[in-house]
Amino acid sequence: MSTDAPERRTYSYPGPAGTFTESALAQVPEARGQVWKPVHNVGEALADVAEGTSDAAMIAIENTVEGGVSSAQDALAETPGLRIIGEYLVPVSFVLVAPRGTRLEDVQDVAAHPVAYAQCLAWLGRNVPGHRSVVAGSNVASALGVLDGSLPAQAAIAAPGVADHYDVEVLAENIGDNEHAVTRFVLVTRTVAPAEPTGADKTSLIAELPAERSGALLEMLEQFATRGINLSLIQSRPIGDRMGRYRFVIDADGHIADERMADALMGLKRFSPNVIFLGSYPRADRKIVQYPDRYSDEAFADARDWLRGLLSGEPDA
Incomplete structure (x- = not known):
């Protein structure tokens, strides 16, 4: 009998360690005890999946404060052969960290990713008045830059998980201005058949308009409205080939x-002219999708049976 251990699965995510993305990965039962591979950005994480280097990637797709994550939306549009198989919600909170021995009153310059900095402005104004901001590439990079001296700041805004991986002094916790801030993450694999419907599902896709004319967007939205489908997200992104051309990222x-x-x-x-199906998957909140009876599967089947009867010459009931 073979005693070889099963090969572990690899999950890519924009790193380094200590990010909110790790909190999302921790919610995936199948990812526990597997290989978590930090990469530089969303594009690299999705490329790992498309090329078969990783089995799946976890990426941030939407934030309650900033809206859709444009880099993730564009990468999904431009990387073929991918499917979203699940979504996960992570509450967003921030901490102010510094090298050991630093006091809050010592802080004059604060390193932060621009998105994180914008979500902590009110707290900083009250507690670090007159500070200067130093731009960092990520929440973890801000902390690392302060620790190794590569960023000219005495403290950094970071995710709480950074304290689990690096030797930092936590000067303050929960410094975000919006206590209800949440980031939505999606787990992406190579193309697979959608899982069976649960009744609490979401479908994500990307579509382009056929022409730049009045009413084109309305006509696209009518495809959903006339069938009783609510859109929880619709966001435009430039296609990039010329001015005025946009694709639409849709969650239905x-x-x-x-x-x-x-x-x-x-x-x-x-x-x-171009529809990209990104996947149908269970909603993170597991909320059952409600719709009028006239849009039920039975109503569609009854309408088809009625039409077949007309075509076959059956007498009206």
């Missing part, structure tokens, strides 16, 4: 196996 409530969603996607495919 429901699963591709639902009759109403399948019908909407077929309508969208007839309308749009």
Whole structure:
């Protein structure tokens, strides 16, 4: 009998260690005890998956304060052969950290990623008045830069997890201005068939308009509205080939196996020159999707049966 241990799965994520993304990965039962591979950015994480270097990637896709994460949306649009298989919510809180022995009153310059800095401005104004900001590439890079002296600052804004990985003094906790801030992460694999619908699902896709004309966006949205499908996210991103050309990132409530969603996607495919299906997956909040009875699977099946009867010459009921 073979005693070889099963090969461990690899999960790529924008690192280094100590980021909010690690908190999202920790919510994935299948990822526990596996290889977590920190990479430089979202594009590299998704490339690992597309090339087979990693089995999956965890990336941030949306924040309640900043909205959609444009770098993630663009990378998903431009990297073929990917599927979102799950989403995870992580409450966002920040700490102010510094080298050991530093006191809050010693701080004059604060290193931070611009997004994190914007979410802590009110606290900094009250507690570090007159400070100067120093831009860092990430929440962890701000702390590392202060520790190794590569950033001209006495303290850094970082995720709480940084204290688990680096020798820092935590000068203050929960310094974010919005206590309800949450970041949504998605787990991405290579193309697979969608999991069975749960009733609490979300479908993500990217679509382009067929032409720059009045009413084109409305016509695209009607593919969902006329089938009773709520859109929880719609955001435009430039395609990049010329001015005025945009793609739309869409999150729709429901699963591709639902009759109403399948019908909407077929309508969208007839309308749009380029539709990228990113996946149907369980909602992080597990909230059951509600819709009127006229959009149930049974209603669609009944309508098809009625039409078949008309075409076959059956008498009206």
